[in-house]
């Protein structure tokens with residue numbers, strides 16, 4: 115979890131019982147097949163006469179009565195804010211391990227009318243993959259997670275339920291000079307992460323994950339399995355940044371691997387306010403998107419207990435360079451001398467070790483750690499995002515830092531753009547935040563106490579800070595990153611006014627690409643089977 119990075123330490127490198135019975139029950143007392151059966155009973159009835167054999171069905175279906183229902187539900191909850199007794203729970207959970215099972219589940223979801231939420235890794239910041247205001251069932255893809263690397267043509271097929279860590283590990287096992295540009299956190303699900311764009315510390319050189327996707331396999335609203343050729347270029351365009359959940363169930367993506375040197379260099383240099391951290395961030399804004407594209411320097415503004423335990427702010431500059439330390443030091447010296455980078459600050463390591471470094475693991479952590487799917491820290495959080503196209507003036511930065519300190523637990527992560535990101539036209543893919551973006555801000559507020567009051571006060575605090583930032587960030591629209599899902603920027607009830615409601619957040623996430631997404635949606639899913647509170651709406655009737 116990249117946000118646990120040096121959270122608590124001061125140092126620079128701190129940081130289901132199955133239901134063999136349900137089929138019988140359907141015909142007897144448990145699910146009385148009355149005049150109007152409940153949606154979940156009709157769902158189960160539909161499946162019982164589907165192509166899924168009975169023994170398989172029992173193996174992949176969890177009802178609230180199943181012994182393992184709760185553990186299967188909680189396994190992929192990443193935010194304790196949505197792990198409470200009052201969080202709305204699914205009527206059913208399905209954990210298919212065959213594509214054909216996904217097809218039948220989609221068909222029965224259409225027949226029953228109940229909302230289907232799709233979950234791959236469960237990192238959705240607003241939990242749209244595993245909870246909803248409406249009755250719903252979860253289609254959980256963690257059993258579909260194979261990865262096939264083909265070094266001959268430098269491609270791979272990755273199933274939706276695989277994690278970024280598993281992908282990195284699989285590449286590393288086959289080659290020490292190949293990599294893939296995607297998230298810094300190593301437990302992200304490919305299904306959600308790629309369909310929402312997917313960025314990481316290789317984006318200045320290689321763009322987003324979706325900029326390197328060359329084929330995909332989905333189950334569409336009719337339960338058909340389609341590849342790129344079968345789905346056509348419009349739908350293939352949409353599922354590369356427009357979010358999968360509006361269009362179908364992504365089963366797998368085919369990606370082009372990228373080449374990296376056998377040795378890369380990383381550093382983390384942390385400065386306090388007394389060490390002019392604010393000035394450094396100010397300077398960073400003028401160079402971060404212009405550096406050599408082999409270099410990615412993130413700035414992370416975090417609160418910590420400073421002198422006399424007074425909350426203060428420090429800034430970590432965390433970098434990945436696709437080259438050696440000497441070249442890195444001279445690059446930084448000529449472009450960002452204020453940082454005072456020394457060779458001792460740098461570590462020359464393999465790309466796979468740089469993945470562990472960025473994920474916050476200590477030196478020498480074994481690569482097998484990337485295969486760990488569970489996250490350990492069940493804290494609560496709320497995130498928001500912004501894009502910056504004009505450097506924030508010094509006064510603005512000072513005031514922001516002051517407010518961070520006052521907040522006690524709001525952090526900001528600045529991620530630089532430029533390089534390859536600026537060369538890809540805004541309409542090439544649904545993700546529109548390209549040329550002109552200097553950096554993206556991720557706002558984080560993380561807390562450990564539980565309860566609605568403490569949740570609300572933290573969320574309010576972050577909203578207030580976001581309001582304060584208005585003059586310094588992109589306008590008309592105020593852009594936002596789909597993968598940093600934020601329900602505050604609008605939602606739809608999928609009722610009559612869905613188009614207008616959807617346009618509010620749609621323009622922020624997709625700018626001018628929103629209308630094309632709506633057209634694709636209307637064509638491929640006219641009954642709005644694939645929906646959630648922030649899905650792409652149908653064209654206005």
Ligand SMILES: Cc1cc2nc3c(=O)[nH]c(=O)nc-3n(C[C@H](O)[C@H](O)[C@H](O)COP(=O)(O)OP(=O)(O)OC[C@H]3O[C@@H](n4cnc5c(N)ncnc54)[C@H](O)[C@@H]3O)c2cc1C
Pocket residue numbers: 115116117192231232233234235236237238239241242243255274296297298299301302303304305306307308309310311312313314357358359360362363364365597598646
């Ligand atoms: C700790 C942490 C670190 C993060 N770091 C990064 C980062 O470095 N870079 C970055 O870009 N993002 C990052 N994110 C955001 C992350 O990319 C998104 O939350 C992403 O959507 C997660 O995908 P998932 O499959 O894990 O999530 P899920 O919650 O399973 O899914 C997210 C959304 O995608 C839909 N979806 C999931 N699977 C499918 C599928 N197979 N077919 C169709 N729709 C599907 C869901 O219904 C939901 O709407 C981070 C998030 C967290 C919590």
Ligand SMILES: *[C@@H]1O[C@H](CO)[C@@H](O)[C@H](O)[C@H]1NC(C)=O
Pocket residue numbers: 130131132181182185
């Ligand atoms: C159900 O949970 C128990 C206890 O956690 C576990 O031993 C068992 O393997 C689980 N069964 C399945 C099918 O997940």
Ligand SMILES: *[C@@H]1O[C@H](CO)[C@@H](O)[C@H](O)[C@H]1NC(C)=O
Pocket residue numbers: 169170173211257
């Ligand atoms: C049950 O599901 C698991 C995956 O969860 C799978 O490996 C196993 O083969 C399934 N068993 C049967 C009998 O289908």
Ligand SMILES: *[C@@H]1O[C@H](CO)[C@@H](O)[C@H](O)[C@H]1NC(C)=O
Pocket residue numbers: 188191192193194195197491492493
């Ligand atoms: C959810 O709650 C269970 C206990 O009910 C706990 O074991 C688990 O760690 C929690 N997960 C998160 C993300 O809060």
Ligand SMILES: *[C@@H]1O[C@H](CO)[C@@H](O)[C@H](O)[C@H]1NC(C)=O
Pocket residue numbers: 388389390
């Ligand atoms: C911080 O900036 C001031 C004014 O420019 C300068 O005098 C001082 O040396 C700087 N401090 C550090 C630690 O660089």
Ligand SMILES: *[C@@H]1O[C@H](CO)[C@@H](O)[C@H](O)[C@H]1NC(C)=O
Pocket residue numbers: 419422423
């Ligand atoms: C700082 O705060 C911590 C935890 O709140 C406390 O244990 C410690 O004694 C405090 N130190 C000082 C110097 O006040």
